[in-house]
Amino acid sequence: MKKILFILILIILNLSSLANATDYVKLYEKTDKVDFSFYNNIDPYQDEDNFRYAYSPYPLFRTSTDLYYKDITVPxxxxxxxxRHYKNRDIVLFKTxxxxxxxxxxxKKxxxxxxxYEKNIPKIKKTKWQKLHDGFFEKMNNLFKSSRKVTPPSAFITAERYEHKYLLVKLYYAEDVYVMLFNLYEN
Known part of the structure; x- marks a missing residue:
C-alpha cells in the first residue's frame, strides 16, 4: 500500500512539473522579428562597454551549422x-x-x-606568487582609488537540441538568461 501511495505521489509531482514546462516553440511562433537596425551596423552602446572593461565582456559563440530564425539565416x-534591452525588447546582437x-x-528572459556560475565556470588556479602579486595590487588599488577597468560580468552559453528540429541557445550574462530558439532546417 505504501509503495502504491509513493508511486501516485511521484506521478502527481511529475505531472505538475510537466505542466510548468515552457513551450519554447509557442514562444518562438509568438515572437516577432526585430523591426529596427543600427546605423552602419554599429552598436550604439559599444563604446560604453569598451570604456568600462579591459576586453570584451561578451562571450564568443561558435556554430558549425547554419541557424535559421524565421527568415534570418545565421551562417x-x-x-x-x-x-541588450533596446526599444522595449530583449535582443541578442550577433557581432563579427x-x-x-x-x-x-x-x-524569453x-x-x-x-x-x-560557481558550478559551471571553473576557478582560475594561481600560484602563490600570482596570489601575492594580486593581493598587493588589490591593496594598492584600494588605497589609491584608480580608474582601473572593472571586471566583466560572468557569462556562459549553453546550446541543446529541442524537439529534434530546433536548437535552444541560452545566454547567461550577469543576472539574466536570454533564451533563443533557432530552427536547424530551412523552412
Whole structure:
C-alpha cells in the first residue's frame, strides 16, 4: 500500500512539473522579428562597454551549422553574443569584427539560478606568487582609488537540441538568461 501511495505521489509531482514546462516553440511562433537596425551596423552602446572593461565582456559563440530564425539565416562561424534591452525588447546582437551582423530577439528572459556560475565556470588556479602579486595590487588599488577597468560580468552559453528540429541557445550574462530558439532546417 505504501509503495502504491509513493508511486501516485511521484506521478502527481511529475505531472505538475510537466505542466510548468515552457513551450519554447509557442514562444518562438509568438515572437516577432526585430523591426529596427543600427546605423552602419554599429552598436550604439559599444563604446560604453569598451570604456568600462579591459576586453570584451561578451562571450564568443561558435556554430558549425547554419541557424535559421524565421527568415534570418545565421551562417556558421564565430560570433560575439551581446545581449541588450533596446526599444522595449530583449535582443541578442550577433557581432563579427565589431559590427552587428544579426539581431535576434530573445524569446524569453529569466533570472540566472543561484550558484549557477560557481558550478559551471571553473576557478582560475594561481600560484602563490600570482596570489601575492594580486593581493598587493588589490591593496594598492584600494588605497589609491584608480580608474582601473572593472571586471566583466560572468557569462556562459549553453546550446541543446529541442524537439529534434530546433536548437535552444541560452545566454547567461550577469543576472539574466536570454533564451533563443533557432530552427536547424530551412523552412
Amino acid at each position: 556558421h562561424g564565430y560570433y560575439i553574443l551581446t545581449p 569584427a565589431g559590427k552587428v551582423s544579426y539581431i535576434i530577439p530573445a524569446i 529569466e533570472a540566472v539560478p543561484f550558484g549557477f
